[in-house]
Amino acid sequence: MAAKAPLHGSPLVLLTVALALGAFMQVLDTSIANVSIPTIAGDLAVSPNQGTWVITAFAASNAIMLPLTGWLAQRVGEARLFTVSTLLFSVASWMCGLATNLPELVAFRVLQGAVAGPMIPLSQSLLLSNYPPDKKGMALALWSMTVVTAPIFGPILGGWITDNISWPWIFYINLPVGAISAYVTWQILRDRESPIQRRPVDLVGLALLAVGVGCLQIMLDKGNDLDWFSSDLIVILAVVSLIAVSVFVVWELTDEHPVVDLRLFLRRNFTIGVVAISLGYLTFFGNVVVFPLWLQTQMDYTATWAGLAAAPIGLLSIVFSPLVGRNLHKVDLRQLTTIAFLVFAGVSFWASHFNTDVDYFHLILPRLVQGIGIAFFFVPLTAITLSGIPDRQLASASGLSNFMRILAGSFGTSLSITLWERRTALHQSQLTDHITAYNPIANQALQQLHALGLSDHGALAVITRIILQQAVMLATNDIFWLSGWIFLVLLVLVWFSRPPFSGGAADSGAH
Secondary structure (H helix, E strand, O other), rough: OOOOOOOOHHHHHHHHHHHHHHHHHHHHHHHHHHHHHHHHHOOOOHHHHHHHHHHHHHHHHHHHHHHHHHHHHHHOOOOHHHHHHHHHHHHHHHHHHHHHOOHHHHHHHHHHHHHHOHHHHOOOHHHHHHHHHHHHHHHHHHHHHHHHHHHHHHHHHHHHHHHOOOOOHHHHHHHHHHHHHHHHHHHHHOOOOOOOOOOOOOOHHHHHHHHHHHHHHHHHHHHHHOHHHHHHHHHHHHHHHHHHHHHHHHHHHHOOOOOHHHHHHHOOOHHHHHHHHHHHHHHHHHHHHHHHHHHHHHHHOHHHHHHHHHHHHHHHHHHHHHHHHHOOOOOOOOHHHHHHHHHHHHHHHHHHOOOOOHHHHHHHHHHHHHHHHHHHHHHHHHHHHHHHOOHHHHHHHHHHHHHHHHHHHHHHHHHHHHHHHHHHHHHHHHHOOOOOOOOHHHHHHHHHHHOOOOOHHHHHHHHHHHHHHHHHHHHHHHHHHHHHHHHHHHHHHHOOOOOOOEEEOOOOOOO
């Protein structure tokens, strides 16, 4: 690909749109399912918490396959791999829509996540490889816009489709999008294919990665249900995961053709960028999952209105992302990421003061402001992460970076749900302790309910419902409060990266 001159004019525009559609479709498929989880869970006769496996199954398998992007791209070519992955993703989406029970849906989501592995990093690397050097910052901004606009349409589409058609259609809509993306990409790039090398596959490394990540994800998903380390299964999963990951690291550092190039972590900016974007995304995505669940299970929002409440998060990011992209070479990238983490922290602390009387306007206002942070989060941090990376390593570096980010998002889902439930139980216990015969407020509330014609049992049921609602509200506030402090810590971490932030995604004359 490096030997080819950059594209210009309509072919560059069409390629940008086609690659953006592929990236948009994959990110959409994560966010579109979030607001549909309660409905999917009810339709498949499982709890909403078990329904979140639909999210984590996709994320975990997707993350496992991401590091293979560099090796697969060298074996079959970047353009061919992106085209095939996009088509297979569409087929897997169709299978998800046909699922009749949770095990089937989770299995198809695992398949969907696996075949989608190369799509995001290749959409990045193909754009960067075909854009003129002085426009690479803009290419990254345009790519990021597709990633941040998906959270706008995902919740709205997911909610509307779930309420008005049926949840399988949140998967069926991928078919035409995938077909268009694959066709246009291949038509433009089939004569511009990247060099192909016949490198052996690291089967041992891949197996260790799958076992380590798979056991860890299952442990996180099942831990809360099985009371964590009081369960023999959770202990076994933890031990196996620890051993597999430890051996994996040693193996990859000594193997001649590793499936994951861990030596990229010897680059200071790559390491700091990956840690910051991964932990930031873990915290961010955990909130994205909890928010619509809280609205639907406790605030009586429909899937459509939960989606409309979640959607504004991407609006301002559309406005600010191009501005950030055009100015990557003019401003210290650490300053831009500082803005992102300050916005994220401020919004988190803001949301930590919600109460059960919060109206729709006050729900969406912090989500709207958070969109500014998203624009300053993905683009500059990705540029820091890929700074100084040679073109031949871009696919591998992008694949490893996205592997860590998406895996962190999967862990964030499981950890946030676990923390949310634990804090709910704690607050519920503390609030229930106040319902005694010696509490005048409790007695007054019971008398008012009796005056409305409720029996003792009915009155207690109403108070129990109110206590649960308040307990969940307090637990949700705890999630946001903790998130705010995590973002502030990451703000400090970013300043350990060092300029110049040139090469890779950044303009060669950046600093």
